[in-house]
Amino acid sequence: MIDLRSDTVTKPTDLMRKTMAESVVGDDVYREDPTVKKLEELASNIFKKEAALFVASGTMGNLIALLTHTRPGDEIILEAESHIYYYEVGGLGRLGGLIPQLIPGKDGIFSIEQLKKALRPDDIHFPKATLLCLENTHNRAGGRVLDQEKVKEIVSFAKQQGLRTHLDGARIFNAAVASNTDVSTLCEPFDSVMFCLSKGLAAPIGSVLVGNQDFIDRARKYRKMLGGGMRQAGVIAAAGLVALEVMTKRLGEDHRNAQLLATKLDEIDGFQVVNHVETNIIVLELTNNDFTVQDLLTGWRQNGILASSVSEKRIRLVTHYQVSDSDIEKVIRVTKELILQARR
Ligand SMILES: Cc1ncc(COP(=O)(O)O)c(C=O)c1O
Known part of the structure; x- marks a missing residue:
């Protein structure tokens, strides 16, 4: 996971x-x-x-x-x-x-x-x-x-x-x-x-x-x-x-991973990172109706990714030492696949 x-x-x-x-x-x-x-x-x-x-x-x-x-x-x-x-x-x-x-x-x-x-x-x-x-x-x-x-x-x-x-x-x-x-x-x-x-x-x-x-x-x-x-x-x-x-001594890695994840998620149509990502927390808002927060969380969960909702439209993601660069790549890849499926 x-x-x-x-x-x-x-x-x-x-x-x-x-x-x-x-x-x-x-x-x-x-x-x-x-x-x-x-x-x-x-x-x-x-x-x-x-x-x-x-x-x-x-x-x-x-x-x-x-x-x-x-x-x-x-x-x-x-x-x-x-x-x-x-x-x-x-x-x-x-x-x-x-x-x-x-x-x-x-x-x-x-x-x-x-x-x-x-x-x-x-x-x-x-x-x-x-x-x-x-x-x-x-x-x-x-x-x-x-x-x-x-x-x-x-x-x-x-x-x-x-x-x-x-x-x-x-x-x-x-x-x-x-x-x-x-x-x-x-x-x-x-x-x-x-x-x-x-x-x-x-x-x-x-x-x-x-x-x-x-x-x-x-x-x-x-x-x-x-x-x-x-x-x-x-x-x-x-x-x-x-x-x-x-x-x-290694918290900077988490911050870099959060930046990378935030940048990539923000590039996706219908996604907006609403906080200024300075540390290890990302707040993501879903801005169109491709899917609900719950749909996205379920889709991620089925692909081995866990995150939590903070409101009807927002999800919080937190990086830490058990999240690697390749994990970040996987989250982006899976998210893009889920969007393609939702739009089909
Ligand atoms: C800002 C802040 N203060 C205090 C706490 C409480 O810590 P604990 O979960 O160890 O009780 C948390 C937990 O997430 C927190 O984020």
Whole structure:
């Protein structure tokens, strides 16, 4: 199968499996797992933040950050299509007691003027906004890399207003490669960052939260509260080490494959790539009536290709290390054949 549904489908590499099998482990709730410690140290060095915490998933990392930075009843400022709001089961409301204030963005980010309007004055009637979250790359904006000048401006204004700031950096390494910038530079403005090991970096499980020591100490307690205190977690942290040391270096290939696929698909009559493809995500719109999104997905599936719909007319395709150049060629060939059949 050529699985273009998401980069989350990536399986651990042979080196990951070997490193996992050989990992030295201990009880991480007692802080005795050397492999988890090594991963957390490496992450805090790469991100140039004081400390790091290994967590089970991106959703858990974001939720822990929200719980650590806020109190129930606070307002949290988010881009309207953010993953935290859109896809994290409303944990911010159910578990954090937070009131989301959503600001519609362009290319994944809103303007400082929009933020100024959204931040209400200190008034007895209003909840207090205490946290601003951004997302880089922005998933629903089609893997967009945030404009770093805007990020700096917005985050600095939010800080002046007394807000804390968190970055959902599930795919921050994709943003770093696409913008030829270190993750530490992209993340410098934020108090905390969550990044995923289990997406394009191919680890089977795990994300990491980074921030200052006090933040991570308090976050560790919330991780335990949520049932995320893992024991011999070094077995999975070992794959995370390979993700950081090896897999971050090859993400450019995924971006090149996404560019190639997007260019070829866009050339097909009735197909339009609607996002600016900067990283590994393509959003394809069907612009005529040759077939529906469902017809195309079924046709692809019958030929060993998987993708997912994001709306009635749109499909999302994501490249990753298990998608090769020849796979891209096959997708194009099969698509052209399906169109010929549909038009016959
Ligand atoms: C931008 C973004 N943030 C957070 C997550 C959540 O990660 P997880 O699936 O590990 O909970 C995802 C998952 O796709 C994501 O795309």
